[in-house]
Amino acid sequence: MRVKHRHLLDLRNWSREDIESVLHLAKEFEKKLNHEREKASCLRKAIIVNLFLEPSTRTRVSFELAGKMMGATVINWSNSSSSMVKGESLKDTVWTLEAMGVDAIVIRSRTIGTAAYLAKKLKRASVINAGDGAHAHPTQTLLDIYTLWKRLGSLAGKKVLILGDILHSRVARSNIIGFKKMGAKIIVSAPKTLLPLDLSPLGVQYEPDPLKAVKSADIIYVLRIQRERIKSSLIPSLREYNLRFGCARELLTEASSKTVVMHPGPINRGVEIDSEVSDSSRSIILEQVKSGISIRMAILYLLLKAREG
Amino acid sequence: MLILKSVSLFDGDQLLEGTFDILIEKSKIKAIVPEGNKIDIKGARSIELKGTLACPGFIDIHAHLREPGEEWREDIESGSLAGARGGFTTIVAMPNTSPPLDRPELIRHIARKGREVRGAKVLPSGAISKNREGKELAELFGMAKEGAVLFTEDGSPTSNTELLRNALLYTKDLNLKIMEHPEDPYLSNGGQINEGKISALSGLKGIPRSSELIGVERCIALAEELRSPIHITHVSTKESISAIRSAKERGIPITCDTTPHHLSLEESEIIKSDFNPVYKVKPPLRTLEDIEALWEAISDGIIDAIATDHAPYHPDEKDLPFEEAPFGIASLECAVAVVLNEWHNRKQKISIERILRLFTSGPSRILPERYRELGKLKEGGIANITVLDLEKIKKVNASSWVSKCRLTPWDGITLKGWPILTIVEGEVFQIDI
Ligand SMILES: [Zn+2]
Numbered sequence: 001m002r003v004k005h006r007h008l009l010d011l012r013n014w015s016r017e018d019i020e021s022v023l024h025l026a027k028e029f030e031k032k033l034n035h036e037r038e039k040a041s042c043l044r045k046a047i048i049v050n051l052f053l054e055p056s057t058r059t060r061v062s063f064e065l066a067g068k069m070m071g072a073t074v075i076n077w078s079n080s081s082s083s084m085v086k087g088e089s090l091k092d093t094v095w096t097l098e099a100m101g102v103d104a105i106v107i108r109s110r111t112i113g114t115a116a117y118l119a120k121k122l123k124r125a126s127v128i129n130a131g132d133g134a135h136a137h138p139t140q141t142l143l144d145i146y147t148l149w150k151r152l153g154s155l156a157g158k159k160v161l162i163l164g165d166i167l168h169s170r171v172a173r174s175n176i177i178g179f180k181k182m183g184a185k186i187i188v189s190a191p192k193t194l195l196p197l198d199l200s201p202l203g204v205q206y207e208p209d210p211l212k213a214v215k216s217a218d219i220i221y222v223l224r225i226q227r228e229r230i231k232s233s234l235i236p237s238l239r240e241y242n243l244r245f246g247c248a249r250e251l252l253t254e255a256s257s258k259t260v261v262m263h264p265g266p267i268n269r270g271v272e273i274d275s276e277v278s279d280s281s282r283s284i285i286l287e288q289v290k291s292g293i294s295i296r297m298a299i300l301y302l303l304l305k306a307r308e309g
Numbered sequence: 310m311l312i313l314k315s316v317s318l319f320d321g322d323q324l325l326e327g328t329f330d331i332l333i334e335k336s337k338i339k340a341i342v343p344e345g346n347k348i349d350i351k352g353a354r355s356i357e358l359k360g361t362l363a364c365p366g367f368i369d370i371h372a373h374l375r376e377p378g379e380e381w382r383e384d385i386e387s388g389s390l391a392g393a394r395g396g397f398t399t400i401v402a403m404p405n406t407s408p409p410l411d412r413p414e415l416i417r418h419i420a421r422k423g424r425e426v427r428g429a430k431v432l433p434s435g436a437i438s439k440n441r442e443g444k445e446l447a448e449l450f451g452m453a454k455e456g457a458v459l460f461t462e463d464g465s466p467t468s469n470t471e472l473l474r475n476a477l478l479y480t481k482d483l484n485l486k487i488m489e490h491p492e493d494p495y496l497s498n499g500g501q502i503n504e505g506k507i508s509a510l511s512g513l514k515g516i517p518r519s520s521e522l523i524g525v526e527r528c529i530a531l532a533e534e535l536r537s538p539i540h541i542t543h544v545s546t547k548e549s550i551s552a553i554r555s556a557k558e559r560g561i562p563i564t565c566d567t568t569p570h571h572l573s574l575e576e577s578e579i580i581k582s583d584f585n586p587v588y589k590v591k592p593p594l595r596t597l598e599d600i601e602a603l604w605e606a607i608s609d610g611i612i613d614a615i616a617t618d619h620a621p622y623h624p625d626e627k628d629l630p631f632e633e634a635p636f637g638i639a640s641l642e643c644a645v646a647v648v649l650n651e652w653h654n655r656k657q658k659i660s661i662e663r664i665l666r667l668f669t670s671g672p673s674r675i676l677p678e679r680y681r682e683l684g685k686l687k688e689g690g691i692a693n694i695t696v697l698d699l700e701k702i703k704k705v706n707a708s709s710w711v712s713k714c715r716l717t718p719w720d721g722i723t724l725k726g727w728p729i730l731t732i733v734e735g736e737v738f739q740i741d742i
Contacts, residue, residue: 090630113630116630117629133513135513136512196504196515197515200506201505201507202509
């Protein structure tokens, strides 16, 4: 299994075949994790830096575990409070990392284009985008696809309802691209203030009423809502949001009994999702978390070890 | 004495029949002689220009030269030289410097330097409010007396509409224009690019198109109410064009300009380039439809001038991820070529005269009355001349620029139609024949 890419910045240029390579490889890694709990040694010479300019414990730990399970040296560089937040010293960091002989950089940033910027500067190392602002979060998408692939076999013809703040969500943007590549259809439902003015570039269907949208959905993908959206006058209150767009029992009663619920985490209980739903048998949120490790192992392996040429 | 030989001629308004020899003595055009009556003066330097086109020296009414205060980005001298290399003989320097040009003494200083520079002559513009804070009117009479050619808060819109209205009233008798940067700062707050397809795809915060339109409509409302002329700079959307078109049809005294980048670059470049900040400008790059609306407006005479909005930064200041990079690009040295290159694709529909007016007589009419002559090429006039080779094909090589800023979207791009010679007050500045 090979891919032609050096970096994983977003999924725009990744073909369906590329994605399938990742899925199959992840499955191999997962088997190993499940049965032997044994560390592999395939990346034992590799140095990987987790450069987290915006805090995110989950994603960082997931990458850290993935690297370590393959024997790599993993360094966490997560000083989000220092001057590193600004791009000014990002440049110096790049030269430092390059000089230390780093093979891969996993980068999380508030700023759109940071991963692309690093990729342009680095001469040798691979860059993996672990989330840049509202733009992209490709490993989240891959782990979501993987979770669904394991459960449903294929995404072709499936309907995914993405519920919530599409406008500010890197997960939504990446998932729309990734899910569509795998043959799924996307419906979005959200207050208009949390959607791009023109949805047509995203190639999704819009349904203002989640209760209607959910009827045909095989998957409900719930997005996190930030409290800041109230301050910027995009929504009036979390309570009102929960009443109209929260993923609650009433919503699920409109859906087919097979419909599953996903969320990229961490969840706001009682805001975008009710505990009753997130802890129910419909929810595959914890499976997503678990998938994250094998997917990230697969990505690291493909970019560092199995890259063509 | 200098003779330009066998050159075609655009007089600021139209192309003349035939070719000419132009005799320049000191800073003046001594004679323009039609083909057949060639001038030959012993000892005079002559330049053979067959196949090229002499125009009045080009005027850029909107460039940021960063002096005083940010001379590492550009200064009056480097901007003047860069301008001359790009085909300009007159440049209006914007007042959003640090400190801003908001006092007569500062205007006097820039005006003096701007006269003494070797390249394009630099004319100062003054801020509308003290310290560009939008609170109190700056000393507009005093600045006008020291040589300010227009007033503007550019860099941002005039924040207080009442102050803008008062400035229009206060300067009405000065015959000197207010130039307004049309934007609603609440709507554009935090915005990075045009709101639309690319903002939806990339997640970059969109600047609503209404932000510019509201700025334009504000100018129209004030100009109509006060019958006071106002110039709207760097217009970029089809909605702005349509508002300006109907206002002009109603006889409201407004003028407008647009920029080479808004006439040639689409917003999609931002994603195509993986978020290269050389595509980050304000107003943002728009869509193909907007570009077509701007060209249509040029063809209909709705647009009065093309201005570069040359906005230089030090490479380190702009070498950042897209969201953190400042707005602005450098273009003085290729702006004319960019426009001519785009015109080549549209010359079935738009005459070259239309384009040339936007760099000559058009902008000269936005400047105070005494500069009207700058837009004309005629015997007895000042020898400010831009010579173009419309067929010349050349690649933009920003590393050879004399501007301090080389951050330009056109680096490495091949363009057709270049200025080859700039003469400023009789001095041959640049030869690239
Ligand atoms: Zn401006």
